[in-house]
Amino acid sequence: MSLPTHRRDWKRTRATELLGLAHPIIQGPFGSGLSSLDLAAAVSGAGGLGSFGAQHLGPQQIAQLVADLHARIDGVFNVNLWVSTHDVPEDDFDDAAWSAAVARLQPLYDEVGIEPPARPQPAAYTFDVLADALIDAGPPVFSFVYGVPDPEILERCRAAGIVTVGTAITVEEAVALDEAGVDAIVASGFEAGGHRVAFLREAEDSLTGTMSLVPAVVAEVEAPVIAAGGIVTGRQVVAALTLGAEAVQIGTAFLATAQSGITAEHRAALSSGARRTRLTRVLSGRLARGLAADVMYDIETGDERIAPYPYQGWLMKPIVAAAAAQGRRDLVAFWAGQSAPLVRPGRDAAELVATLVQEADELLAK
Ligand SMILES: Cc1cc2nc3c(=O)[nH]c(=O)nc-3n(C[C@H](O)[C@H](O)[C@H](O)COP(=O)(O)O)c2cc1C
Numbered sequence: 001m002s003l004p005t006h007r008r009d010w011k012r013t014r015a016t017e018l019l020g021l022a023h024p025i026i027q028g029p030f031g032s033g034l035s036s037l038d039l040a041a042a043v044s045g046a047g048g049l050g051s052f053g054a055q056h057l058g059p060q061q062i063a064q065l066v067a068d069l070h071a072r073i074d075g076v077f078n079v080n081l082w083v084s085t086h087d088v089p090e091d092d093f094d095d096a097a098w099s100a101a102v103a104r105l106q107p108l109y110d111e112v113g114i115e116p117p118a119r120p121q122p123a124a125y126t127f128d129v130l131a132d133a134l135i136d137a138g139p140p141v142f143s144f145v146y147g148v149p150d151p152e153i154l155e156r157c158r159a160a161g162i163v164t165v166g167t168a169i170t171v172e173e174a175v176a177l178d179e180a181g182v183d184a185i186v187a188s189g190f191e192a193g194g195h196r197v198a199f200l201r202e203a204e205d206s207l208t209g210t211m212s213l214v215p216a217v218v219a220e221v222e223a224p225v226i227a228a229g230g231i232v233t234g235r236q237v238v239a240a241l242t243l244g245a246e247a248v249q250i251g252t253a254f255l256a257t258a259q260s261g262i263t264a265e266h267r268a269a270l271s272s273g274a275r276r277t278r279l280t281r282v283l284s285g286r287l288a289r290g291l292a293a294d295v296m297y298d299i300e301t302g303d304e305r306i307a308p309y310p311y312q313g314w315l316m317k318p319i320v321a322a323a324a325a326q327g328r329r330d331l332v333a334f335w336a337g338q339s340a341p342l343v344r345p346g347r348d349a350a351e352l353v354a355t356l357v358q359e360a361d362e363l364l365a366k
Contacts, residue, residue: 010238010364011023014246015226015247018184018224019049022047023046024241024248025048025237025353026078026226026249027039027040027249028254029053029143030194030251030260031053034053034260034262035051035053035260037052040072042348042350044076045350049078050078051077051078051141052078052080053080054130055082055085058124059129062079062137063137066079067137077139077141078139078141078142079134079143080142080144081127081131081134082146082147083145083149084147084199087286087309093307098119101311102315104307109319112322113322114319117314131144135153139162142165143165144164144166145166145195146167146197149180163183164184165182165183166180166182166185166186167197168185168186168188168217169198169203169213170198173198173199173200177221182223183223184225184247185221185224186225186226187213187218187226188213188228188229188249189211189213189214189229191210191230191338192210193277193340194251194288194289194335195286196286203287207279210228210230213229214244214245226249227249228251229338232252232253232339232340237359251337253342253352256270256343258348258349260349263324266334270336271346276292277336277340278296280296281306284309284310290333290334290336293330293331295330295331295332
């Protein structure tokens, strides 16, 4: 009896061919400064795909980032942007809306003893401007969330030989990415840490677990599918490939490694077997998963009390920073996915790649 292809050589898939990887293991990008050159270099050096979340950077910083990644990595790496950067145009979120949002959060500013922030200047760069800068800089792989880039952007990538990877959290989103000609599609189940990157419906109406989402997406799209959400062990890697994925994207487990950009407190929380995670809009205005904290419950009495993205994030940032400095765990979000309890503490990122490969090899040899 012949074994399924991935059993004979589970490391050779259309995704590993496309991306030029030794192992079908992708380190998920982290936005807001939690990615690091060391992490991306360690994962790419170990035969996986190292990623860097660049959503918070400007065009010149993106050019420098790609130059730095090229200098550190003798192979492929991925840089990630967010297609949709605002839920409401900055002109529509006026001073009155800002003041009302500040007033709603005033009890928290008082609690940590700080003044509310002034309204920031409008963000200078749209996705299209950042994407242009990224394509000019020439990363091997460009991944994105929260939408489908315009055809011209995808065409520029194709012409420049940059592999594109889009992210879907529903089958409909996966089909939209596939029809646009995106090279590979991340199917991200609701177990995942960080934001629920919905772009066709509200995130709350787009919650599907990895076990259901991955085979449904595989059945509907031509592009190779990359499974994300809840994958921390070799057993889960094998499960994702069995569901039809051709690679896995892992966030929380790499976030916990020595090389990521998280704080010592965040790393300790991830290493302590923390079990309870929660989806909340409180921290940024968009739905995201992190370890449950009181702040996620206290304000969450109705959507109308939470400002849209990114304004809620701008308002919460100083509260979270002050709370962290004061050692207040109740007001801090430690981003994590539902498999956080399976995270093995104290890992080096390259060692994690090797462990996952070894575990998958052993399971498939049985
Ligand atoms: C703190 C944090 C930040 C993230 N930022 C991004 C991002 O900017 N872009 C992106 O494509 N994915 C982002 N993700 C998603 C991860 O890349 C990955 O797909 C996800 O964490 C996989 O689920 P897991 O955490 O269960 O492994 C983020 C995840 C976390 C935990």
